Amino acid sequence: MKKTFAAASIATALLCTSLNSQAAWQDTLSEASGQTVYFNAWGGSDNINNYIMWAADRIKAEYNVTLKHVKLTDTADAVNRVLAEKAANKNDNGSVDLIWINGENFRSMKNNQLLHGPFSQGLPNFSQYVDENARQSLSQDFGTPVEGMESPWGMAQVVFMHDTETLESPPKSIANLLTYAKANPGRITYPEPPQFLGSTFLKQALYELTNNKEALSQPVDTVDFNKVTAPLWGYLDDLHSVAWRNGQRFPSGSEEMIRLLDDQEIDIAFSFDVSSATVQINEGNLPESVRTYVFDGGTIGNTHFLAIPYNSGVKAGAEVVANFFLSPEAQVEKQKPAVWGDLSVLSYDKLTAKDKAKFEALPKGIATLSIEELGKSLPEPHSSWVDALEKEWRSRYAK
Template identity: 50%
Template sequence: MPHRLLRHPDHQNLPLLSFCLFLWLAIAITAMPARVAAADRDFDSVIANAQGQTVFFNAWGGDDKINAYIDWAGGQLSDRFGIKLVHVKLSDTGAAVSRILAEKAAGRDSGGSIDLLWVNGENFAAMKRYALLQPAPWVEGLPNWRYTDAVALPALKLDFAEPTDGLESPWGRAQLVFAYDSNITPQPPRNATELASYIKANPGRFTYPLPPDFVGLSFLKQLLLELTADSAPLYAPVSDADFDKVTAPLWAWLDDAGPQLWRGGRTYPANYPALRQLLADGEIDIAMAFNPADASAAIARGELRRSIRTYIHEGGTLANVHFLAIPFNAAAPDAARVVANFMLSPEAQIRKADPRIWGDPTVLAPHRLSAADRTALDALRRGVATLGAADLART
């Protein structure tokens, strides 16, 4: 288990103050297009340098629809920028981080094997701690950063309580949701305590992906958050001395419910697509995913029954943003920036948010999009099993 466990004047001067504010706003509004144009000109040189380069994009490869989306992006990047995107499919992002660390230890400070990495949480914190990332902030220099709003969505700059410091570019949003068959389980458990009771009353009908799988790890974090009276220590580094004390409620829950899990808790599905398949096959009653649209997308593809619905626990569930990072020794850093910028574009983000394609929520701010892009985003159908924004807001 990682040691970082997780993861929001006097009245006489008013006329003068008003005038100063007006003047400041006027200057800011006038200067904004000039700054954007200058940033675009600077990025033109990055695009020119990226021509003909290959980007080795290390990203989890356990979901066919995500893989297909990355393939589509690769085609667009090839046609528009002459960049070859190679998807290096991972089962564990930590293995890629370990490879970068090994290259650093070996003195391989350039020409690294990884150009771009899908990352967040503990892996980003580790890369930052060991100086495995591009050293200079680069994200806010991306032309498509203008479509985000980090004030409205602070998680764009905070990765599981770790400041991103411009070292990773937001790619999508996620939240832990549970899926169930409404015809079989009309009243699913709504908190960790109810879930333990459900498991013991229905032996063999629940399981989760075993860590280091991200969804399985997120589920355990969710349990710990719910079971801990004081959650403050969970948002801070934990020492070896107090790790057992802080995590004791989780181990007690697992000791209590574990023997009644699917296959007696002796084996676990490898990842959440495998977990979803168990739900589809009727072997378990409840599955989980870190994508609110996953069940709807699976229903649309004919992989889950139409009676499947989703829910979150009554106190809310974990939610975060996932990112793209460039290692310190990337062989094609300019091309990696072009890829990250394209992935942040309204076109790529709207396509990614479509449940028929991936269903991964956008990190862009709708009020900063063009009218046409807002219309396209609003036109996306939520899906029969996808919770509304009001329900998902309980994080």
């Protein structure tokens, strides 16, 4: 009898919690109706911009929330705007309502108390579809605990591209990349830090070259930076001497690398977008002979998030937008290779049979790797490493 009563009490408590959560979300939906959310997000890719436009139409139709895309060239610009508003005591109705963020920018906002939350666990689609234990990057953003202060939006992993007509067997490690560069001078390059993909190349190389990988998960000021990174600078000295333009000039980003690959000026390009090659082939920017691959030992991967500044005047609307982006509908659309190809953050096991079928029916794309083919995802170093690596790189190589 006691066990039956205890079980009934637990069931009743869970039901009450669920009903309270549903009621709270209904209040959020009511408050959000009619609001305009200024979404600050990188605007450097047409296909991503088009996806956000698609989402804006759906959000307006279903929730009467207007989503305005504020296109950024650098996420830090929006972070600095919120920081300036706090310094000026503008604690309400700030200019940024939602921000696409991760890494050092999230750490900066969290450390400066610039974030609204915790809020992500209160989103219905988060509690229904996301498993934070499935991947470390869902709960640790570049080493900074997420703690509900941002909502996952997508997952990315570094992939490399080559034209099979001119390069059949590409190098599949950082060491082999240098060997190839020495045998083929002028054919290898990478974007110039602090462009994020250039900084990612530094992290990828460091991860493979250093003898102290454990140090990378620690704050950079707690380790011997010079000792840990010495192999990286020696490697880059060698690479630059045989790189494209003799290491005197570097591409501005993935887009320029893709153009150089298409023009056959370089042999390898790379991207954080696993469907980048497929998208560029479909748009006529790369030949159909281009294919994607990853290094044998794995490549850097991470989760990107949506966060709400503490002084947004439309927090309810921002939460509704974040929740929509976690819906199976939005995640399926985003993962379509011709749309974006961004990997879903939803747990497959939590999906309904109908939603599983939608993901399974997604076209793979002519040059897009499956999740299995992507192989091992290497962890991002602690976010404090980014600034340290970029500063050291610029002191050594910037012209």
